[in-house]
Amino acid sequence: MAGFLSRERIVAPPGWSRWLVPPAALSIHLAIGQVYAWSAFKGALEKGMDIGGVASALPFTLGIVMLGLSAAVFGTKVDANGPRWAMVVSSSCFVAGFLISALGIWLGQYWLVVLGYGGVGGIGLGIGYISPVSTLIKWFPDRPGLSTGIAIMGFGGGALIANPWTASMLTAFGASGNDPDPNGIALAFLIHGVVYAVFMTMGWLLIRVPADGWKPAGWDPAVQKTRAMVTTAGVSAANAIKTPQFWLLWIVLCFNVTAGIGILERANPIYQDFFRDSTTAETLTSAAVAFVSILSLANMLGRFVWSSLSDVVGRKNIYRIYLGVGALLYIALTFIGEGNKAVFLICAMLILSFYGAGFATIPAYLRDLFGTYQVGAIHGRLLTAWSTAGVLGPIIVNAIADSRADVAGPARYTPAFIVMIVLLVLGFVANELVRPVSDRWHEPAEEKEVAA
Amino acid sequence: MSTRDETGKAPVALVVVAWLWVGIPFLYGLMQLIVKIPALFGG
Numbered sequence: 001m002a003g004f005l006s007r008e009r010i011v012a013p014p015g016w017s018r019w020l021v022p023p024a025a026l027s028i029h030l031a032i033g034q035v036y037a038w039s040a041f042k043g044a045l046e047k048g049m050d051i052g053g054v055a056s057a058l059p060f061t062l063g064i065v066m067l068g069l070s071a072a073v074f075g076t077k078v079d080a081n082g083p084r085w086a087m088v089v090s091s092s093c094f095v096a097g098f099l100i101s102a103l104g105i106w107l108g109q110y111w112l113v114v115l116g117y118g119g120v121g122g123i124g125l126g127i128g129y130i131s132p133v134s135t136l137i138k139w140f141p142d143r144p145g146l147s148t149g150i151a152i153m154g155f156g157g158g159a160l161i162a163n164p165w166t167a168s169m170l171t172a173f174g175a176s177g178n179d180p181d182p183n184g185i186a187l188a189f190l191i192h193g194v195v196y197a198v199f200m201t202m203g204w205l206l207i208r209v210p211a212d213g214w215k216p217a218g219w220d221p222a223v224q225k226t227r228a229m230v231t232t233a234g235v236s237a238a239n240a241i242k243t244p245q246f247w248l249l250w251i252v253l254c255f256n257v258t259a260g261i262g263i264l265e266r267a268n269p270i271y272q273d274f275f276r277d278s279t280t281a282e283t284l285t286s287a288a289v290a291f292v293s294i295l296s297l298a299n300m301l302g303r304f305v306w307s308s309l310s311d312v313v314g315r316k317n318i319y320r321i322y323l324g325v326g327a328l329l330y331i332a333l334t335f336i337g338e339g340n341k342a343v344f345l346i347c348a349m350l351i352l353s354f355y356g357a358g359f360a361t362i363p364a365y366l367r368d369l370f371g372t373y374q375v376g377a378i379h380g381r382l383l384t385a386w387s388t389a390g391v392l393g394p395i396i397v398n399a400i401a402d403s404r405a406d407v408a409g410p411a412r413y414t415p416a417f418i419v420m421i422v423l424l425v426l427g428f429v430a431n432e433l434v435r436p437v438s439d440r441w442h443e444p445a446e447e448k449e450v451a452a
Numbered sequence: 453m454s455t456r457d458e459t460g461k462a463p464v465a466l467v468v469v470a471w472l473w474v475g476i477p478f479l480y481g482l483m484q485l486i487v488k489i490p491a492l493f494g495g
Contacts, residue, residue: 202474
């Protein structure tokens with residue numbers, strides 16, 4: 001079995017189409033992107049297991065924490081063992097998370113849902129997230145942005161599939177409405193696990209690494225365009241975390257993600273709280289489901305559109321937009337309330353597009369500042385900012401919303417949104433403080449050659 | 453071991469199946485979204 005999973009076993013034969021690699025990556029990322037549709041389970045879990053908003057957010061929160069931690073901890077092992085090993089481990093953990101959760105709901109033990117989906121499944125998220133990225137870059141040296149954009153966009157788009165699928169399944173099993181059947185919720189988790197196990201199989205069966213020395217037909221590395229404002233030096237991961245630039249970007253990513261995740265994780269109930277009075281009860285539930293899906297679409301498209309724009313306007317400028325305009329959008333949400341649904345939707349979609357774009361652009365920002373020498377390892381360490389944001393965002397929004405359950409409408413969220421605005425402003429300031437890395441952290445040229 | 457991509461002629465059928473494998477669920481999600489968008493404004 002170890003041989004089947006080894007990197008040597010999946011070296012592509014001559015003639016292997018590199019266009020098989022993006023769907024292999026997508027079968028993993030579209031699956032684990034389901035985590036963004038967690039809010040589709042929240043209502044059923046809260047009513048079916050008699051828990052509050054903070055408790056129902058715990059599996060998602062722990063999952064995001066584990067995602068960042070496992071990406072940082074297992075990054076080196078993923079590189080060493082290869083993408084098939086990583087995809088099998090990711091699939092196993094992600095699927096086990098659903099199965100453990102199903103068991104926990106059947107037994108009435110909610111802690112098993114937290115441990116299963118959040119803990120075990122979260123490890124699957126982290127390993128799965130990084131599993132295809134370096135492989136895609138090797139297959140597409142001529143178009144690295146396109147290839148990694150597809151995969152990271154897939155992670156953002158996973159909820160687009162999972163959200164309606166989960167909602168329809170819960171309805172079919174009598175696990176929706178005001179009195180959901182816990183057995184129906186458990187069955188939904190079980191089926192999710194089985195279907196994702198099959199779906200992700202294509203990824204680890206199909207993934208291949210290019211042979212040593214392989215390059216795309218007609219591509220010459222020597223004529224690669226060199227871009228201005230990008231360092232040609234390299235900084236090691238060990239040295240990168242000693243620089244202020246790393247920690248400024250850590251703050252930028254953390255606060256940008258916190259601002260987006262706060263809405264994302266509670267999207268369904270936020271919509272219902274905003275528009276309960278202006279929407280009929282029959283359409284409110286389906287509209288809230290559509291709201292989650294449309295946020296997922298914005299999250300997905302933002303990764304591709306804004307990140308591509310950063311190649312033109314520069315990373316620092318694009319983060320000025322994510323953080324500065326993001327803060328203004330939160331101000332608009334806070335003051336417009338339920339008064340204008342179109343403006344509410346546009347603001348929420350833009351916030352989520354900036355959220356997704358923050359993830360997609362940060363590797364390029366790191367490469368600009370630290371070079372390509374150990375950018376993968378540096379990126380893995382920076383993802384701990386994601387873990388931190390995964391705790392901060394839901395806790396801020398859910399704790400404040402739960403404590404203001406007696407407040408009707410958008411006012412229930414005003415304090416939480418103000419906190420988000422402050423965090424975005426702090427992130428904006430951190431981005432302004434980013435300067436090129438001092439020469440003293442650069443690796444000697446000979447060592448870079450050896451490491452490469 | 454140094455090889456050049458031979459333009460991905462083989463296996464075309466596998467490429468099609470692989471993209472359908474991920475494309476069909478994605479289109480399902482997209483269709484579900486499009487169908488539900490009027491509900492956002494239906495009041």
